[in-house]
Amino acid sequence: MTSSSTPGLARFNTLAGGGATAALHEVCASAAWVSIILSRRPYPTVEALLSASDAAMAELSGEDLAEAMAGHPPIGRPKPGDPASSREQRGMAGASEELRDEMLELNLAYQKRFGHVFLICATGATGEQMRDAVKARIENSPEQERGHVRTELGRINRIRLSRLVEEEKD
Structure with a gap:
């Protein structure tokens, strides 16, 4: 992304409040993150917007992170009718039934351990890479995992924001 x-x-930058709020909720389900991003408009460059997103992510409380995570479906089960989650989880689309079953089991074990879905920036990742990541991260402490989740959410938000400001609307 250029700056x-x-x-x-x-x-x-000029989108009316309700439209901007709705567009940003498609990027991140955290109301606090959306509020922070809206409050800092207008952005002079795309990089300034992405930096604001990173800063907003760092400011989120544990409750705000939980709200953001609730907007993400489990890996291997994108939300029906949601092109973003389908696009982001494309690496699982051609996965074998065995890998899909393994991911379901791992997702459930992860959710039982941490109380939320396994979150990873899946864009460009293969099903095997996602499986390996959940296997590695399930051994983390809750504190370590919160750090990973915050990082992964930040990466996802950057990709989604970039797409939002690249799209041409008629």
């Missing part, structure tokens, strides 16, 4: 302004960024 220059784009027509999509200009559109985002």
Whole structure:
């Protein structure tokens, strides 16, 4: 992503409150994150918007993180009718039945251990890479895992925000 302004960024900067709120909720389900991003508009560059997203993510409380995570479906089960989760989890689309079953078991074990879905920036990752990540991270302490979740949410938000300000609207 370049650090220059784009027509999509200009559109985002001038989007009316309700439209901007709805667009940002598609990026991240945390109301606090959405509020922070909206409060800092207008953004001079895409990089400034992405940096604001990183800063907002760092400010989120545990409750805010839980709210953000609740907007993400388990790996291997994208939300029906949600093109973002389907696109992001494309690496599982062609996975074998064996790998899908293994991911379901791992997702359930992870959720039982940590109380929330396994969250990873799945864009560009294969099903095997996602499986290996959940296997490695399930051994983390809750504190370590919160750090991973915050990082992964930040990566996801950056990708989604970039897509939001790149899209041309008619």
